[in-house]
Amino acid sequence: MVVxxxxxxxxxxxxxxxxxxxxxxxxxxxxxATHDALGANPAEYVIRATGDWTLRLLCVTLAVTPLRVxxxxxxLAKLRRMFGLFTYFYVVLHLLCYSWLDxxxxxxxxxxxxxxxxxxxxxxxxxxxxxxxxxTSFNRAIRWLxxxxxxxxxxxxxxxxxxxVLHFFWMRAGKSNFAExxxxxxxxxxxxxxxxxxxxxxxxxxxxx
Amino acid sequence: xPRHLFRRDSDSGFLHPVSSEITTQSMYVQRRDxxxxxxxxxxxxxxxxxASRDALAQAQSEAVAHPGKLAPLTGxxxxxxxxxxxxxxxxxxxxxxxxxxxxxGTDKSDPAKYAHTLQxxxxxxxxxxxxxxxxxxxxxxxxxxxxxxxxxxxxRCVEGWSMVIPWVGYSLAELIKRVEPLGSAKYVxxxxxxxxxxxxxxxxxxxxxxxxxxxxxxxxMHPLTLLSFGMYGELLPNQNGAPVRLVVPWKYGFxxxxxxxxxRFVEKxxxxxxxxxxxxxxxxxxxxxxxxxxxxxxxxxxxxxxxDGLFAKKRKTLMFNGYEAQVGQLYASMDLKKLY
Numbered sequence: 001m002v003v004x005x006x007x008x009x010x011x012x013x014x015x016x017x018x019x020x021x022x023x024x025x026x027x028x029x030x031x032x033a034t035h036d037a038l039g040a041n042p043a044e045y046v047i048r049a050t051g052d053w054t055l056r057l058l059c060v061t062l063a064v065t066p067l068r069v070x071x072x073x074x075x076l077a078k079l080r081r082m083f084g085l086f087t088y089f090y091v092v093l094h095l096l097c098y099s100w101l102d103x104x105x106x107x108x109x110x111x112x113x114x115x116x117x118x119x120x121x122x123x124x125x126x127x128x129x130x131x132x133x134x135x136t137s138f139n140r141a142i143r144w145l146x147x148x149x150x151x152x153x154x155x156x157x158x159x160x161x162x163x164x165v166l167h168f169f170w171m172r173a174g175k176s177n178f179a180e181x182x183x184x185x186x187x188x189x190x191x192x193x194x195x196x197x198x199x200x201x202x203x204x205x206x207x208x209x
Numbered sequence: 210x211p212r213h214l215f216r217r218d219s220d221s222g223f224l225h226p227v228s229s230e231i232t233t234q235s236m237y238v239q240r241r242d243x244x245x246x247x248x249x250x251x252x253x254x255x256x257x258x259x260a261s262r263d264a265l266a267q268a269q270s271e272a273v274a275h276p277g278k279l280a281p282l283t284g285x286x287x288x289x290x291x292x293x294x295x296x297x298x299x300x301x302x303x304x305x306x307x308x309x310x311x312x313x314g315t316d317k318s319d320p321a322k323y324a325h326t327l328q329x330x331x332x333x334x335x336x337x338x339x340x341x342x343x344x345x346x347x348x349x350x351x352x353x354x355x356x357x358x359x360x361x362x363x364x365r366c367v368e369g370w371s372m373v374i375p376w377v378g379y380s381l382a383e384l385i386k387r388v389e390p391l392g393s394a395k396y397v398x399x400x401x402x403x404x405x406x407x408x409x410x411x412x413x414x415x416x417x418x419x420x421x422x423x424x425x426x427x428x429x430m431h432p433l434t435l436l437s438f439g440m441y442g443e444l445l446p447n448q449n450g451a452p453v454r455l456v457v458p459w460k461y462g463f464x465x466x467x468x469x470x471x472x473r474f475v476e477k478x479x480x481x482x483x484x485x486x487x488x489x490x491x492x493x494x495x496x497x498x499x500x501x502x503x504x505x506x507x508x509x510x511x512x513x514x515x516x517d518g519l520f521a522k523k524r525k526t527l528m529f530n531g532y533e534a535q536v537g538q539l540y541a542s543m544d545l546k547k548l549y
Contacts, residue, residue, distance in 0.1 A: 033519055039318065040307035040514045041370055104522045109507075119505050170505070176415050176486050177315045 002071050009075035018079060022086040025053045026093070043101040050094035051123075055164055055184050057087040062161060062191040081137055084157075088134040091127050119170035126163035129156050158195070161188045269295055269361060273375045275442040276301040282439035284357030284377045289432045291535040292360040299372040303515045305446045309366065310467060311415055312401075312408040313448065319410070320448035326407040327468070329452040338398075338474035341389035348452055352438060355383035359442070360435055360456075365497045365530045367461035369523075371511045376456050377439030382430045390426070390474050397429040398422075398479040399455055400471035416482050422466040423479035423493065424457065427539055433458055433532060459532040461495045492549040496540065497530035501549045 008014060029046055032038040038045040061083040068076040103110045114124050133154055135141075142150045165188055169181045275281065278301075287293060310320035313327075332348040357377050365371045385397070403419035405411045411418050428434060435456040438445060445451040450467025457464050463483055473479075483491035490504055499509045510523035529536050 040303040041317075041512065042519045043512060044370070046519070101519060102523075113507065116502075117505055173487070173505075175315065 002073065005071070006073060006075060009073065009079075014075075015079065015082065019082060022057065022083070025049065025090075043097075047094065047097045047101060050090050050097055051168070054087055054090040054094050055168065057083055057090055058157075058161060058164060059184065059187050059191070061087050062157065062188065066191060066194040085134060085137060088130055091130060095124075095127055119167055119173075122163050122170065123167035126160045126167060129160050129163070133157060133160075158192055161192065164188075269293060269298075273298060273359070273361075273442055274301075276305075277443075278305075279443040279446060281442055282357065282377050282444050283442050284359040284379075284439075287358040287360045289358070289360070289380065291433060291532055292358070292362070294361050294363055294373060294531070296361075296363065296373045297516060298361065298375060299513075299515050301441050304372055304374050304440065305449060307514060308448050309368075309463065310410075310448055310450070312403065312410045312418075312420065312468075314410050315413075315415060321446075323409055324447035326409075327402075327447040327451065328404075328407055329447065329468075332452050332470075334453065334469055335471045336388050336474075337471065339391040339394035339476065340474050341391065342387070351384070351453060354387060355379035357438070362433075362435070362456060362458035363530050364456075364458065364462055364465075365511060365526065367463055367491070367495065367503065367508075369506060369508070369511050370514055371526075372514050375441055376435055376437040377442065378435045378437035378456070380432045381434045381436045381455065382432060384436060384472075385430060388474075393476050394474035395426055396475050396478055397424050397426060398471075398473040398475055399424075399466040399469055400473065401466050402468040402470050416486055419470075420466060420482045421479060422455070422464055422481045424464075425478075425539075428457070428536075431536060431539065433535055459497055459529040459536045461497060463491070464495050494540075494545075494548050496545065496549075497526060498528060498545055498549065499526040500528075501546055 029038075029049055033042055033046060036042075061080060064076050064080040064083060068074060099105055099110060103113065114120050133156060136145065136150065136153060145153065165181065165185045168184060169178070172178055172181050306321045307317050308320040309317060310324065313320040313323040330348075333345045334348075334351060335345050337343050356379065358379055359375055359377055361373060361375045363371060364374055399422045401420045401422075402408070403411050424434065435458075437450075437454050437456045438452060440446075440449060445454065450465075453469050454467040455465045455469065464481075478493060481491075481493060483495075484493055497508075502508055508526055511526045512523050527533070
């Protein structure tokens with residue numbers, strides 16, 4: 001299994017193929033919006049779908065290191081930045097859809113909305129915190145900042161993960177519909193727990209970062 | 210006038226309109242042109258129609274295309290004030306595929322997918338509580354309590370979307386008069402079907418089942434409050450609350466309980482399901498009110514399903530969903546910010 005995965009990942013086409021795969025939800029949304037295929041309330045569909053895909057890609061991004069370590073697949077490392085940037089791509093779309101489809105680009109209304117509603121505020125904070133990470137994702141940024149500082153900065157992604165789940169939880173809270181929230185929360189919880197193994201020291205000592 | 214349209218002048222305390230709120234010249238010229246056209250009779254046709262609201266209601270009613278999915282159930286045009294909006298009717302496809310009916314799942318596409326299991330025959334509604342004539346009424350008898358009327362109502366969901374739906378039914382008041390409530394009956398409680406065998410959502414614990422709603426007696430007796438058996442000239446589809454449901458057009462959609470099995474007359478204000486689940490978000494009254502926000506979103510505007518395109522601006526939500534003239538007096542002395 002791991003052997004098959006390794007040879008697949010070593011193919012030159014692996015990265016472009018995954019890149020296209022990550023773009024598929026976006027392609028579907030554009031096609032659906034122009035072909036009236038997104039149901040009775042396309043605006044709601046697009047806003048929710050972009051939010052869902054942000055969460056999913058955040059999970060994928062955060063799963064790269066644990067999978068790389070546990071399966072012994074160093075090939076995965078070179079994919080992490082791509083997944084991270086796709087997470088940012090979808091969160092930008094999510095924010096854009098909210099600003100445009102929901103708020104009609106009424107900036108003053110949006111400012112009020114963000115300040116007034118915890119669930120919007122939390123989601124917006126997650127976007128703000130993710131921005132410096134996307135901006136410093138290229139190799140030279142690591143050199144400029146120094147590896148240590150870069151790594152500390154990019155640990156913000158854990159805060160983003162917590163805020164993202166909180167945003168989703170709050171959005172569903174009034175409708176008592178928590179099944180999906182629970183799935184994302186446990187997945188992200190597990191992935192964060194993996195990072196704590198060194199700090200707390202309960203994970204097997206065989207793993208190194 | 211909303212406050213934010215004004216800025217306070219520090220010198221005099223006089224409220225000046227913000228310049229962007231002053232009608233532009235081009236705008237009032239346009240308006241004058243339009244008025245001129247009206248006067249010269251260019252818009253004579255529509256004026257003629259305006260002169261006779263009945264004619265318009267007739268045209269609107271005839272425009273309701275029967276989808277041909279279920280048995281026909283037609284009604285005469287309602288004479289009740291406000292019961293025939295002339296807005297564009299939402300398509301049957303949208304109205305029957307985009308529903309909140311948690312007994313069949315939490316996704317709005319779930320009811321259309323899973324409600325086919327609902328058993329609507331035989332069906333009866335139990336009348337109980339503070340009435341002179343309690344008892345069980347079979348659906349067949351219930352259908353004959355009063356002549357069927359067609360009513361075209363706006364439906365505003367608490368989530369911020371809206372539709373225009375032609376319902377078929379009669380005023381709930383007709384049934385209430387038949388069962389003769391006692392003087393002590395101050396509220397009416399509506400209890401809906403909750404059968405885990407045919408309603409997959411009831412197996413989940415999203416809400417306390419059965420779904421319960423309530424109205425104050427004067428709200429329940431208001432002629433606009435409809436006991437509905439059909440829509441678009443046919444029997445109600447299961448996902449829209451077959452075989453009998455409530456439609457209260459000036460309240461958020463969740464107040465209009467579906468698939469009723471019990472109507473109970475009580476003295477104390479009932480606790481409705483959403484009020485029990487999240488009292489800080491859903492009040493007992495839940496009147497459509499653009500000035501009272503939901504804690505997680507604004508209620509000032511709404512998206513009309515199937516009509517406002519993806520990039521269209523949302524439309525303003527009207528007080529009491531546009532039924533203020535008919536129902537405003539019911540709430541005359543109430544603080545609607547507290548009793549939302």
